[in-house]
Amino acid sequence: MSASKLQKSSEVRIKHSLNKDEEDFVVNRRKSVFPTLGNLEAHCNQDVVKNIALLGSGGGQRAMVGLLGSLVQLGEAGLLKYIIYLSGVSGSTWCMASLYQEPDWSTKLEVLKDKIIERLSGPGVSWEDALAKLKKYYYEKDIFSLTDVWATIVVTTYVKEINECILSDQRDQHSKDPFPIYTAIDKQCKQCKDEKDVWFEISPYEAGYSLTGAFVGTSSFGSQFEKGSMIKQQPEMDMLYLQALCSSTFADEEEICKFIWQKIQDFFFPQIKTILEEMGKDPNDPPAEKCCQVLMDLVDKNLSVLNGKDPSAYDRSIRKTLKELAEGKGQLIFPVGKLDLADKEAAKQYMKQYTTDVCNYLSSCFSFWPFDDCISIYTCIAQWIWGRKYNFFHNMTDETMPDALLEGETRDYEDAALLLNSPYFSVLRDERDIDLIISLDFSEGDPFMTLTQTAEMCKKQKIHFPDVPVFPDEEKKNPKDLYVFTGQNAPTVIHMPLFNVANCGDDIETWSNKYRTFQDPYSAEMITELMEVAGKNISNNREKLLEHMWRKNPPVSNTTKHT
Incomplete structure (x- = not known):
């Protein structure tokens, strides 16, 4: 690649404006919507064409299936064509990634739906393919993290495929679909409690900080930068990794840690003998066998500590074998x-150091051991490294940029659901000028939490957002299927909880318990049933949705209207 071409492809854009390609997309999308609106009202003009954003919350496979069912019903109801933006968090991004593999997916959604259901209820990815993909991640780029592990041994368990498409290849394939925005957060900014700089978005054109207004081309995200120029290119992340980046954690840290250690135990060790043989190594050779034993004992010791059980037997075995x-x-x-x-916190720190020391010792002393990636996984878990990428602001000098983003050669990105389980801030950018937000909430627990949290965060950041009332406990247990919030100079927000009194009656708790965030993959019957329930929220409210989608907003007083 020539120096001039490298410089051009690596340009960092710091500006509160839309990417030119996104601007063109929105203009064309609005033009395509206008003729359909003309059929509804003889005298309407293009001023009534609203910028509408559809949001899918997190919720693991429940969100993935729920969003699919909602989109199918929006298509059948003739409403999907009015959506300008589709943005997702966590599990909703799994659905988006499946759909956007197919050019102009919204024109063939019924057929595509059947293919996705067949895949999700099928046998899944083989361990050979998953391991091959993991090794590819390890050897093809500079920085390896738990997100690579999460992608190959967790996300594949639910999405049942290795999606190697890349976002930048999808730029010209979706003229008839909503503009996709995937969301994550910056871990360092979150730890600094900086709610402005934390929000990170990824589209087919750009990746960057939504509210800060600082972006880099999506194909360059992850490459190494110095003072705004790319100095070392890295492969563009594929859609499997992107799904993992956006859904890296949907439970608390301790439970995830247990889950990953258990997955490693189940995933790697039954296959190690076969892998060693395929590599021409004797699995019964004492050094290889003993290294393997140390790693197995290390997994068991971590699991014992996380479960509050005495790990001394595993400790003795590790020391003896070493x-x-x-x-x-x-x-x-x-x-x-x-x-x-x-002391849970002290125990966690002890095991972090213990695991790191053992892995470093094995790596430095026993070069015959073929699994550098396996040892790296252990180290990543011990250090809890997720979504680590080169910082494309590294060593830049720009007075408009927050100091926090200019620090460090790398940044860590993780699931936005750890801060807010819905991608509101991707569409609340002033330059996107959103008139209507339709929030499909697939969260577990309080069905209004994303809404109330967003209102609180917007108030702190002085972002226009409707006021949200305090919902009584009874309504949290038995929500309606549609809520509308309007406010002065704010977008109208339509909030739709997945399980509600309209589609579940008195069985909301039963439905919630059946479709948990963290459970085995759903069967075909469960997928179909959940899609139907999600779809009812759209079909039962078609006229209300249509009314808010295309009519001009009525005058609104300074007092928020809530229906």
């Missing part, structure tokens, strides 16, 4: 101090 392996290579110095299971 002593046998050493043979003049030098003894491993284990962490100082005693493991205290009663």
Whole structure:
């Protein structure tokens, strides 16, 4: 690649404006909507064409299936063509990634729906293919993190495919579909409690900070930058990795940690003997066998500590095996101090250091061991590294940029649901000029939490958003299927909880318990049933949705209107 071409492709854009390609997309989308609106009202003009954003919340496979069912029904009701933007968090991005593989998917949604249901209820990805993909992630780029592991051994469990499409290839394939926006958050900004700079979006054209107004071309996101210029190109992330980046965690840290250690135990070790044989290595060779034993014991020790059980047997085995392996290579110095299971935080820190030390020792002393990627996974878990990418602002000097974003050679990105389980801030950018937000909420628990959290965050950031009332506990348990919020100079917000009194009657709790965020993949029957329930929220409210989609807003007083 020539120096001039590299410089052009690596340009960092710091500006509160839309990418020119996105602007053109929106203009063309609005033009395509206008003729259909003319059929509804003889004297309407293009001023009544609203900028409408459809949001899909997180919720694992429940969100994936729920969004699919909602989109199918929006298509059948003749409403999908009015949507300008489609933005998702976590599980909703799994649905989006499946759909946007297909050019102009909204014109063939019925057929595509059947294919997706067949795939989701099918046998899934083989361990050979998943492992091959994991090794590809490990060897083809500079930075390896738990997001790569999450993609290959967790996301594939639910989406049942390895989607190697890349976003930048989809730029000219979706003229008849809504503009897609995938969302994540910046972990360092979240830890600094900076709610302005934390929101990160990824579209086919750009990736960057929604409210800060700082972006880089999507194909360059992840490459190494210095003072705004690319100095080392990395492969563009594929859609499998993007799904993992946007859904990296949908439970608390301790539970995820248990889950990943268990997955490694189930995924790797039954296959290690076969892999060693395929690589021409003797699995019964003492050093190889003992290295494998140490790693297995290390998994079991971590699981024991996380479950509050005495891990001393595994500790003794690790120390004994490492002593046998050493043979003049030098003894491993284990962490100082005693493991205290009663102090969870101290135990976590102890195991972090213990795991890192053991992995570093194996990696440095035993070059015959073929699984550098396996040891790296252990280290990533110990250090809890997710979504690490090169910082495309590294060493830039720009007075308009927050200092926090200019620091460090790398940044970590993670599931936006850890802060807000809906992608409101991707569409609340002033330059997107959104008139109507339709929020499809697939959250577990409080069906209004995303709404109330967004209102609070917008108030802090001085972003126009309708006021949201305090909902009584009874309504949280038995929500309606549609709520409308309007306010002065704010977009209208339509909020639609997945399970509600209209589509579930008195069985809301039963439905919620049946479709949990963290459970085994759904069967074909469960998928079809959940899609139908989600679809009812659209079909039952078609006329109300249509009214808000194309008519001009009535005058609104300074007092928020809530229906």
